[in-house]
Amino acid sequence: LHSDSPPFLHKNNEDVVEEMCRNVIRDMDTYGVCVVDNFLGEERGKAVLGEVIDMHTKGVFRDGQLVSSTGRHGDLKTIRGDQIAWIDGKEKSCKNIGHLISQVDLVIMRANKMLNNGKIGQYNINGRTKAMVACYPGSGSHYVKHVDNPNRDGRCITSIYYLNLQWDVKRSGGLLRIFPEGSRGDKVADIEPIFDRLLFFWSDRRNPHEVQPAYHTRYAITLWFFDALEREEACRRYEKERKLQLSSK
Ligand SMILES: COc1ccc2cc(-c3cnc(C(=O)NCC(=O)O)c(O)c3)ccc2c1
Ligand SMILES: [Mn+2]
Numbered sequence: 369l370h371s372d373s374p375p376f377l378h379k380n381n382e383d384v385v386e387e388m389c390r391n392v393i394r395d396m397d398t399y400g401v402c403v404v405d406n407f408l409g410e411e412r413g414k415a416v417l418g419e420v421i422d423m424h425t426k427g428v429f430r431d432g433q434l435v436s437s438t439g440r441h442g443d444l445k446t447i448r449g450d451q452i453a454w455i456d457g458k459e460k461s462c463k464n465i466g467h468l469i470s471q472v473d474l475v476i477m478r479a480n481k482m483l484n485n486g487k488i489g490q491y492n493i494n495g496r497t498k499a500m501v502a503c504y505p506g507s508g509s510h511y512v513k514h515v516d517n518p519n520r521d522g523r524c525i526t527s528i529y530y531l532n533l534q535w536d537v538k539r540s541g542g543l544l545r546i547f548p549e550g551s552r553g554d555k556v557a558d559i560e561p562i563f564d565r566l567l568f569f570w571s572d573r574r575n576p577h578e579v580q581p582a583y584h585t586r587y588a589i590t591l592w593f594f595d596a597l598e599r600e601e602a603c604r605r606y607e608k609e610r611k612l613q614l615s616s617k
Pocket of ligand 2: 514515516577
């Protein structure tokens with residue numbers, strides 16, 4: 369699952385990107401999950417972290433809070449404790465986040481071209497969401513087991529870049545646990561949200577996952593990549609539902 373990538377300075381070297389793409393394709397085909405460590409290198413990684421911390425300090429994050437009153441006494445149990453901000457990477461105060469996004473794009477679009485005549489895992493990736501910068505505040509915030517794309521909304525790959533220096537799961541929690549489908553609970557993928565780690569996994573029901581309670585501030589940047597066909601069908605469905613709702617008013 370782990371493929372160490374060489375230091376950043378060679379990153380733009382064609383055959384290094386090529387090699388990384390082959391690892392991503394191999395791991396996605398074999399496990400549906402892929403981890404690339406030292407993705408940007410320490411200097412660039414810290415520059416991205418600096419921009420995220422600045423955003424947090426400026427109060428840019430909004431509660432991603434989804435709550436449900438599941439407790440008997442109607443107490444509100446949080447489903448999701450993260451705070452989020454959407455970034456397209458062109459903002460002048462986010463040029464390092466913008467560079468991270470372009471590097472992840474490079475890997476995904478190259479992988480998309482390389483195998484299965486222009487598809488990765490039978491997908492044809494033609495777009496993505498903006499970057500979701502997420503902060504789990506250290507107060508035991510967590511995210512219950514969920515599937516990112518349970519109903520074919522077009523997202524096929526979840527890509528998460530972690531920013532947490534000297535993160536120790538034993539002390540700080542915040543482990544991402546993926547329960548790959550058909551693993552009958554005995555095989556899980558435990559991903560520590562460590563600094564400069566890039567993670568890919570299929571966004572659909574193949575990868576239910578949870579974020580275990582975090583006891584220190586935990587930062588991550590997520591991009592979801594779209595499969596052209598699934599996205600087009602989802603938008604068509606959405607358009608039809610919208611028209612139905614409008615006509616029934
Ligand atoms: C309707 O608007 C929104 C806006 C943002 C949303 C973000 C998530 C989400 C999904 N997954 C994770 C996750 O699995 N993180 C794993 C990790 O950090 O290691 C996460 O942090 C956040 C879900 C629904 C949303 C709906
Ligand atoms: Mn998720």
